[in-house]
Amino acid sequence: MQHIIPHNILSQTITKRPAVSHKGTYGRVALIGGNQQFGGAIILASEAAVNTGAGLVTTVTAPENHASLHARLPEAMVVDWTDLPAVKEIVRQASVIVIGPGLGLDSQSLALLKLVFASVTRQQVCVVDGSAITLMAEHDVTVPNHSAAFILTPHKKEWERLSGIPVTEQNEERNLLAKEKIPAAVVLKKHRTEIFFETDTYLNPIGTPAMATGGMGDTLAGIIAGFTAQFQPKDKALLAAVYLHSLLGEQLGKSHYVALPSKLIGLISRTMKQFET
Numbered sequence: 311m312q313h314i315i316p317h318n319i320l321s322q323t324i325t326k327r328p329a330v331s332h333k334g335t336y337g338r339v340a341l342i343g344g345n346q347q348f349g350g351a352i353i354l355a356s357e358a359a360v361n362t363g364a365g366l367v368t369t370v371t372a373p374e375n376h377a378s379l380h381a382r383l384p385e386a387m388v389v390d391w392t393d394l395p396a397v398k399e400i401v402r403q404a405s406v407i408v409i410g411p412g413l414g415l416d417s418q419s420l421a422l423l424k425l426v427f428a429s430v431t432r433q434q435v436c437v438v439d440g441s442a443i444t445l446m447a448e449h450d451v452t453v454p455n456h457s458a459a460f461i462l463t464p465h466k467k468e469w470e471r472l473s474g475i476p477v478t479e480q481n482e483e484r485n486l487l488a489k490e491k492i493p494a495a496v497v498l499k500k501h502r503t504e505i506f507f508e509t510d511t512y513l514n515p516i517g518t519p520a521m522a523t524g525g526m527g528d529t530l531a532g533i534i535a536g537f538t539a540q541f542q543p544k545d546k547a548l549l550a551a552v553y554l555h556s557l558l559g560e561q562l563g564k565s566h567y568v569a570l571p572s573k574l575i576g577l578i579s580r581t582m583k584q585f586e587t
C-alpha cells in the first residue's frame with residue numbers, strides 16, 4: 311500500500327534525551343567509504359552522522375583521507391580501510407554500518423563490501439549506498455537473507471544497475487516487483503523519493519531541485535545512520551531521516567540557489583531540537 315510520509319514524522323520520532331544516559335546510549339556508527347578520489351563523500355556522511363547525534367562514530371577510509379577527516383571532524387575516530395582485521399572489529403562493535411559513499415569500484419572496495427555482508431548480524435542496521443550498490447550489481451553480490459535490517463539507498467541509475475529496470479522504464483509496479491526479491495528496505499532517491507518496505511511504500515512529499523548537487527545522497531546516508539542508531543522503530547526512524555534531509559534542503563532552497571550538503575549538515579542538530587518530544 312502506498313502512503314505519504316506524514317508531516318509530523320519528526321516530532322513522532324525524535325525523543326528528548328534521558329538524563330541518565332551516555333554516548334553509548336546513542337549508538338556506535340561505522341561508516342566505510344572514501345577512496346582517494348571520493349574522500350569528500352565519506353567525510354560528508356560522517357559529519358551528517360555526528361551532527362544527527364550518533365554517540366560514537368568511526369570512519370573507515372583510505373589513508374589519504376585521514377588527515378582531512380581529522381581536521382574537519384575531530385569527533386570521529388578513523389580506521390585505515392586496508393587493515394581488514396581492524397575493520398572487522400569495528401564492524402562487529404557497530405550498531406549501524408554505512409557502506410558505500412565514495413567507496414569506489416576496485417578490488418579493495420569489493421573486499422570491504424564482502425567483509426561487511428559476511429559479518430553483519432540481526433542486531434545491526436546496514437545502510438548500503440553509492441558505489442556499494444554499483445558493486446553489488448557488477449559482482450552479483452546479494453543482500454544476505456538473514457533479516458538484519460538492511461537499507462539500500464540507490465539513485466535511479468544505481469537502481470537501474472541493481473534491478474535491471476532502465477531509468478526511463480521505472481514505475482511503481484515494476485519497482486515493487488524488483489524490490490520483492492531484495493530482503494531490504496529500499497530508498498529510491500529522486501525528486502519525490504520513495505521508500506519500499508516489505509509490504510508498504512512511502513512517498514516523501516518534500517524536497518527541492520536545490521538539493522541536486524554532489525554529496526547530497528552521501529549526507530542522507532549519514533543522517534539515516536544517526537536516526538536508526540538512536541530512534542525506534544527503525545522503519546519510522548528511516549522515514550524521519552529522509553524527511554528531515556528534504557526539509558533542510560527546502561529550508562536552504564528558500565534563500566540559496568543551491569543547497570550545499572555541508573550547509574545542510576550545519577542545520578541538522580538545531581532543527582532536531584525543535585522537534586524533540
Ligand SMILES: NC(=O)C1=CN([C@@H]2O[C@H](COP(=O)(O)OP(=O)(O)OC[C@H]3O[C@@H](n4cnc5c(N)ncnc54)[C@H](OP(=O)(O)O)[C@@H]3O)[C@@H](O)[C@H]2O)[C@@H](O)CC1
Pocket residue numbers: 347348349350351352410411412413414439440441442444465466467468477499500524525526527528
Ligand atoms: N565529493 C565526493 O567525494 C562525491 C562522491 N560521490 C561518490 O561517487 C561515487 C559514484 O556516485 P555517482 O552517483 O556520482 O556516480 P554513478 O553511480 O555512476 O551515477 C552517475 C550516473 O547516474 C545517473 N544518475 C544519477 N542520478 C540520477 C537520477 N536521479 N536519475 C537518473 N539518472 C541519474 C547519471 O546520469 P547523468 O548525470 O549522466 O544524466 C550518471 O549516468 C559514489 O560512491 C558516491 O558516493 C558522489 O556522491 C559525488 C560527490
Ligand SMILES: Nc1ncnc2c1ncn2[C@@H]1O[C@H](COP(=O)(O)OP(=O)(O)O)[C@@H](O)[C@H]1O
Pocket residue numbers: 440464465499500501502503516517518519520521522523524525526527528529530
Ligand atoms: N530535483 C530534486 N528534488 C528533490 N530532491 C532531490 C532532487 N535531486 C536530488 N535530490 C536528492 O538529493 C540526493 C541525491 O543523492 P545522490 O544522487 O546519491 O547524490 P550523491 O551520490 O552525489 O551524494 C537524494 O536524496 C535526492 O532525493
Ligand SMILES: [Mg+2]
Pocket residue numbers: 439440465527528
Ligand atoms: Mg549517491
